[in-house]
Amino acid sequence: MQPASEPPTTSTTESARIVVVGGGVAGLIVARDLARAGFAVTVVEASQRTGGQLASTRVAGIEVDAGAEAFATRGGAVEALAVELGLAADIVRPLDSPAWLVGRGGRSRPLPAASVLGIPADPRAPDVVRVIGRPAAWRARFDAVLPLRHPDSYRTVGDLVRRRMGAGVARRLVAPVVRGVYSTTPDALPLEIASPGMRDALRAAGSLGAAVGRLRAASAAGSQVAGLRGGVHRLAASLADDALAHGARIVLGARVARADATGVWLDSGERVEGGVVFAAADVAAPAARTRTIVVAIAVVDAPELDGAPRGTGALVEAGAEGITARAFTHSSAKWTWLADELPPGRHAVRLSYDGMPDDPENTVHTDLRAITGARIDRLVGLDMRTWTRTLESLPIPNDLDAVGEAASVTGLASIVAGARETAREIAERNSTDVTAARSGGAEG
Numbered sequence: 001m002q003p004a005s006e007p008p009t010t011s012t013t014e015s016a017r018i019v020v021v022g023g024g025v026a027g028l029i030v031a032r033d034l035a036r037a038g039f040a041v042t043v044v045e046a047s048q049r050t051g052g053q054l055a056s057t058r059v060a061g062i063e064v065d066a067g068a069e070a071f072a073t074r075g076g077a078v079e080a081l082a083v084e085l086g087l088a089a090d091i092v093r094p095l096d097s098p099a100w101l102v103g104r105g106g107r108s109r110p111l112p113a114a115s116v117l118g119i120p121a122d123p124r125a126p127d128v129v130r131v132i133g134r135p136a137a138w139r140a141r142f143d144a145v146l147p148l149r150h151p152d153s154y155r156t157v158g159d160l161v162r163r164r165m166g167a168g169v170a171r172r173l174v175a176p177v178v179r180g181v182y183s184t185t186p187d188a189l190p191l192e193i194a195s196p197g198m199r200d201a202l203r204a205a206g207s208l209g210a211a212v213g214r215l216r217a218a219s220a221a222g223s224q225v226a227g228l229r230g231g232v233h234r235l236a237a238s239l240a241d242d243a244l245a246h247g248a249r250i251v252l253g254a255r256v257a258r259a260d261a262t263g264v265w266l267d268s269g270e271r272v273e274g275g276v277v278f279a280a281a282d283v284a285a286p287a288a289r290t291r292t293i294v295v296a297i298a299v300v301d302a303p304e305l306d307g308a309p310r311g312t313g314a315l316v317e318a319g320a321e322g323i324t325a326r327a328f329t330h331s332s333a334k335w336t337w338l339a340d341e342l343p344p345g346r347h348a349v350r351l352s353y354d355g356m357p358d359d360p361e362n363t364v365h366t367d368l369r370a371i372t373g374a375r376i377d378r379l380v381g382l383d384m385r386t387w388t389r390t391l392e393s394l395p396i397p398n399d400l401d402a403v404g405e406a407a408s409v410t411g412l413a414s415i416v417a418g419a420r421e422t423a424r425e426i427a428e429r430n431s432t433d434v435t436a437a438r439s440g441g442a443e444g
């Protein structure tokens with residue numbers, strides 16, 4: 001256990017002390033915002049680094065994201081935070097290019113543009129028909145005429161799509177997207193997690209296609225994702241630096257053995273007092289449903305990729321012949337700053353898997369060739385990372401505060417917004433104690 005900073009010297013009341021369990025991005029946001037508000041904050045992190053799934057790695061001499069490499073722009077929460085942290089000039093947009101779908105029998109088609117989670121707004125659109133075929137498109141059109149009387153009856157994405165638009169849309173469009181993004185199946189993905197606004201849109205629109213249209217119309221124009229020059233991992237590093245600069249204490253290599261409303265006990269026996277905020281799902285709800293993602297980050301010599309034959313990436317239908325990966329990102333085609341780091345004919349790519357391949361190098365090489373159709377001359381560098389994501393967690397005990405995946409929230413945009421809102425609520429609940437602490441009128 002190694003403290004990353006000294007404890008703050010300001011005297012505080014007990015209720016103005018906060019213990020954040022977990023040093024991922026959600027925990028760092030709460031720590032940073034509350035430290036700036038005058039709280040005495042301690043972050044307890046089990047690993048030897050902060051940032052959680054915002055992490056970096058060096059592959060073939062360049063630093064790239066090992067975890068999340070983009071964030072959704074909806075709501076503006078992530079961009080606003082980046083601006084506060086002095087990163088405004090480094091916010092970048094990806095190449096405007098559609099993702100592709102790689103299906104069985106070697107079929108490769110661009111993902112239909114007017115869709116959410118692969119669900120089309122109009123199943124009659126030519127780009128939809130090219131992927132699912134005319135019979136499936138005709139079946140999907142019944143969604144527009146069948147009454148939608150009970151929007152609350154649809155529990156999962158798969159249940160909703162099959163009942164409204166049929167098995168063709170569910171299998172050929174939605175399943176590859178859900179598999180690539182969430183590492184699960186549509187039938188295992190709760191609707192609220194996949195698309196928090198979908199149920200309200202269903203109530204307002206009266207059909208699934210119209211609901212998708214409403215959701216897309218409500219999205220800001222332009223790219224729906226953004227990144228940071230140098231990598232999204234810089235967001236976590238800046239949060240940690242700012243929290244420390246405002247007096248927060250970060251303790252690394254420390255596991256929480258027990259917690260209650262007044263603090264935590266570490267496995268070392270140390271007691272840390274304060275109001276508890278859970279930012280680690282495995283501590284807050286050990287029985288949570290999780291999913292494992294293996295990400296291969298590679299740099300390859302492949303001049304045939306210069307034309308980006310699959311745009312910025314592709315999603316793979318389960319059962320596609322000769323392919324083990326479930327998703328592919330052409331990172332150096334997606335991000336101009338990354339392409340500028342590489343010599344001609346060299347490319348940065350990412351592939352994701354449901355588990356660690358037996359022979360990673362050979363598997364990555366084979367999958368790249370099958371997905372892109374390009375010759376891959378050489379893998380210059382490769383890093384394999386395994387991430388565990390929380391799909392659905394149990395209620396937090398004792399009504400304690402929780403943020404990030406500990407609160408059943410996924411996606412950086414939702415995590416950032418939720419963590420900042422929780423920090424505001426905590427500050428409001430304890431505003432009297434913090435004022436007293438700042439004035440020196442309270443004893444620790």
